[in-house]
Amino acid sequence: MNNNNSTLPADAHILVRDPANGPLLTPLTPGEVLSLGRAPGNTIVLHDERASRNHAEIRINGNGQWSIHDLESRNGTTIGDQELTAEHTLIDGDIIQIGAITILFCEGTPPSLAEVSESDTDGTGITGEMSAEIAEWHSTIRYRRNRSRLLDDIRESAKTAPKVGQAAAELCRLAFTLGRATEVPSAANRALESAMLGSNASKGMVLLPRPEAIHEERITVTDLFGVAAVPSDLNLDDIPTNLVEAALATNEAILAGPETVGNQPQAITIVAPIRANGKPAGAIYLSSEPSGDEKSPDDLEFVIAVCDAIGQVYTNLEARETLSTRLATAASENKVLKERLVEKTRMVGDSPALAAITTQIERVASTKATVLVRGESGAGKELVAQAIHDGSDRRSGPFVCLNCAALSETLLESELFGHEKGAFTGATDKKAGKFELADNGTLFLDEIGEMSPTIQAKFLRVLEGHAFERVGGSTRLKVDVRVVAATNRHLEDAVANGGFRRDLYFRLRVVEIAVPPLRRRQEDIQPLADHFVNIFSRETGRRIDGFSPAAISAMQEYHWPGNIRELRNCIERAVVLSSSSIVDVTDLALSTLAAPGDTGRMDSIPKEFVPETLATIEKRHILATLECTGGNKTKAAKLLGIERSTLDRKFARWGKTE
Structure with a gap:
């Protein structure tokens, strides 16, 4: 289209700031019309749903000046804060607003786009030479297709501000209500109420997945059911499921006119997806009579905002429900396991010796005293420790066991006190020790007599209430742990021989419980x-x-x-x-090899019997076994039923190297 004017206007250009596509610098050519709109045939295509297909034109008017003319667009055009109602003559610095798109009219030779980018310090498309007020106003405009701008910081024109303000206020009220929601149905009803109020709908429904479809990769209409509906008798058969399916498939909200609804009664329909973790998990359906207020993209955006709010609440409540179910299941399983454990670990018997032990346990359990349990291997020392724990006020805390004879000195230190990452070769991660794991509970240390003197010193400090560090660490840790120790050794001999610390012996032997052999x-x-x-x-x-x-x-x-x-x-x-x-x-199948020279059955004590300490008998027996194997310690350890490392430690205590 040409405009034959003898007077040519000054050079001019426009700078278009489209949030979806960035800045666009376009010179204005005298004699040509620059068209603006969503239709592909326009000179500048506007990517904004609030722009009409053919929205406005910029051309030279009868006075030889550049002017803009609104083509009876649906949502209008503003210049500054004034709505354009007639042709407007443009002057240098005019800002044209169409939806979220800002168009700046400038006279003079246009700069290069690089110069614009350099001067566009805030990324808005408005240069530093423009007024601060214009730049601030423009920089608050945001629009996204899949997220409602009502959730962002907005400053709108005088025309739209009241409506947006009402919407924002309603969203605020909705957010406070949903924040206190404890179940999905009540949250859905409140969200539907807000959506209908904000969009002036007469009917509506919130659709969410059936329980069996919650974890489906893709939700379809058949997976949904109505959680909330207005009127209450509205059901899935009464709504256009093709629009719901389209919203779920595209993950986009839809505003449809009467012609789109098919066989349903004519109505203006809004369907928006409810998203959980970014994926459609349901939808809100709203319907209005065609005779009512005409719906705009602002109505659609408000419903999107409501959907995003209910989607987040739905995600949180589902996660809470899952967690609650798992916790209940875990609690039930824990109860069953504890009952089974009590059944397996309870002390059983009718002997006077067991009755005396039970009395001791009842007396000591309620105290904080350290307990030393003594008895042969397999006599039930751990059962005594478990009974002490179960009868104490620490019963709800952990009961942690560690066999001190099963580990080398380095590993025992790591197991007791923990270690930091890189503390030694193989320490690829930080590890909490048994003391940390037993905090507010009971730590049972079996075979305490096998603990090396180095570990004994560190163990004694913790036992006396001092803080400790993990191996390779510097952070001091303090725990509240009750220690129950056990041994089948004659600790008094070990103390006399210097193999066990005297102070640790007395610290452990606050209360001693002796468990007789079976x-x-x-x-x-x-x-x-x-x-x-x-x-x-x-x-x-x-x-x-x-x-x-x-x-x-x-x-x-x-x-x-x-x-x-x-x-x-x-x-x-x-x-x-x-x-x-x-x-x-x-x-x-009772064993006949219970001990060397023993048939496994009880015999009378010989008259020539001379009492000896267990340590002396043990040493003599081990040396005899070693002599039988020709000095082979590995074979001797296997015959004795102990680890080779345990045998080596015994020889070290005796001062023997071979």
């Missing part, structure tokens, strides 16, 4: 056997009704060198291998 508690043998039969029968699913008289007699006569541990293993083997519901003596 051979001295014959009254406990059958109750224990019955107890183990019940446990292993349930675990294996086998029906075992009890023991034959011969089996009971054999168990009563047997010496049980392995104590309760050996009895437990014996009963487990019998339950697994027994060919009938009654365990017979042949099923027990």
